[in-house]
Amino acid sequence: MKKIGVTAWRVLVVVLVSCVAFGLLANVGRSTQTLSKVGSQGTEVTKIQTKLQNLGIYSGKIDGVYGNATKKAVVSFQKQQGITADGIAGTQTLKALGVSGSSGGTSGIGKYSSNDIKLLATIVSAEARGEPYEGQVAVAAVILNRIEHPSFPNTLSGVVYQPGAFSCLTDGGVNAAVSDSAYKAARDAINGWDPSGGAIYYYNPAKSTNKWIFSRPIITVIGKHRFCS
Structure with a gap:
């Protein structure tokens, strides 16, 4: 019985460690999701602005810079789509716009994504x-x-x-x-x-x-x- 008890504890420890590791990996995955927000720049932002302009929601410049005007347009679009209106173009918003996300800049160089x-x-x-x-x-x-x-x-x-x-x-x-x-x-x-x-x-x-x-x-x-x- 004593041997069985020790074995059971070992199994429990392995299960707990596995759960913790899985949770950490899940958090890492969430933290690297593609998103554009105020201050973001690049091709993805240009695509967002173009899509929003085509929908008649955005009337600003298509310059690839995510400023307050772009954020305001994103909020309007999110409200229309029933998405949390936080002004951040995350995975759900990008999908609704038909904009494919980037790789999160993992292949960037220095300050350039x-x-x-x-x-x-x-x-x-x-x-x-x-x-x-x-x-x-x-x-x-x-x-x-x-x-x-x-x-x-x-x-x-x-x-x-x-x-x-x-x-x-x-x-x-x-x-x-x-x-x-x-x-x-x-x-x-x-x-x-x-x-x-x-x-x-x-x-x-x-x-x-x-x-x-x-x-x-x-x-x-x-x-x-x-x-x-």
Whole structure:
């Protein structure tokens, strides 16, 4: 009987430990769920804003920045759908909007999330299509350099969606499939490679119609692009 009692206690301990471990894993799973809220930036936020605008709920700028106007629109949508109206676009809200969630930034680099990398790669692919790889990295570097420059917005989405900044956003080039090399170029630029030499502008002299850009001091030329300060 004594041996049976000891065995029973051992089984009970194993069960309790398993329950605790399962609970911890469940909490970890919940903590890494995708959500967008005030302060979030990136492609997922852009999709949310676009969906809400199409529904006639959001009338602000589609800039990939989750501000108070976006939160207010999300709250309105949540009320319509019978979802807890907390202004946070969590899994349930994203599903109702038809927006697929991200991986939670696990493949991001430093302060840049996976959504940021995707956004940067999308612009690089459209703006530097057909350019040598070094030129693709240089275009990505220019975008990152602008974030740190006082004359430009201080966020990636702010720089990308600044009116008139990138022609691919208006000529449809941004809708083309993103190349694998563009993703690699985006990551290399984020990791510190800057073939542009610190440039904050670039242009193709055969295509540009902006006379002002021709006055900018040229730092280097890569492929068909001139990179300038």
